[in-house]
Amino acid sequence: MKSLQQLQIWGEKHHPKWLDIIRIILGLALVMKGYSFIRNTDALLQIMENSRFPWVSLTMAHYVAFAHLVGGFLICVGILTRLAVLVQLPVIIGAIIYVNSQRGFFSGNSELMYSVVILVLLIIFLIIGSGPWSVDESWRRNNVNPDENRT
Numbered sequence: 787m788k789s790l791q792q793l794q795i796w797g798e799k800h801h802p803k804w805l806d807i808i809r810i811i812l813g814l815a816l817v818m819k820g821y822s823f824i825r826n827t828d829a830l831l832q833i834m835e836n837s838r839f840p841w842v843s844l845t846m847a848h849y850v851a852f853a854h855l856v857g858g859f860l861i862c863v864g865i866l867t868r869l870a871v872l873v874q875l876p877v878i879i880g881a882i883i884y885v886n887s888q889r890g891f892f893s894g895n896s897e898l899m900y901s902v903v904i905l906v907l908l909i910i911f912l913i914i915g916s917g918p919w920s921v922d923e924s925w926r927r928n929n930v931n932p933d934e935n936r937t
Contacts, residue, residue: 805910806864806919812907813862816874820854823847846880853877861911864920871912878905 823829827847853873860870881901916922 803918805914806917808907809864809867809911809917809920810862812904812911813858813860815904816854816858816861818858820851820858823851823854827851850877864916864922867916867920867922868912871908874908875905875912878908 857870
């Protein structure tokens with residue numbers, strides 16, 4: 787637990803502002819992907835039914851769309867970024883392992899590189915957090931210690 791806190795502190799101290807732009811783009815990309823899943827639920831259900839776990843396809847389809855929409859928004863604005871990333875990780879890992887393995891890792895129609903880039907970025911933001919241009923940081927700066935207000 788202590789090493790996790792040390793990693794969090796290190797990530798917050800070594801977070802360049804240009805990475806916040808990448809975080810915002812990542813969040814927007816996830817929101818757009820979630821929106822496309824909602825607009826085309828039949829395609830998402832088809833992907834899930836062709837996976838190795840067809841019996842949970844409807845539940846997984848809803849989880850994937852929800853995770854991308856809500857998690858992508860949270861990542862974009864920088865609220866609970868690490869938690870939002872943790873919600874995204876199973877979806878992206880599942881996409882890499884199950885969806886892309888069905889289509890073939892090296893096929894021309896594979897989204898493998900997109901999924902791998904998203905996975906790498908998610909891991910980076912899991913480590914370094916939301917950054918200086920985020921709602922989390924704004925709350926941290928404006929947070930008043932409750933003990934100071936007692937008289």
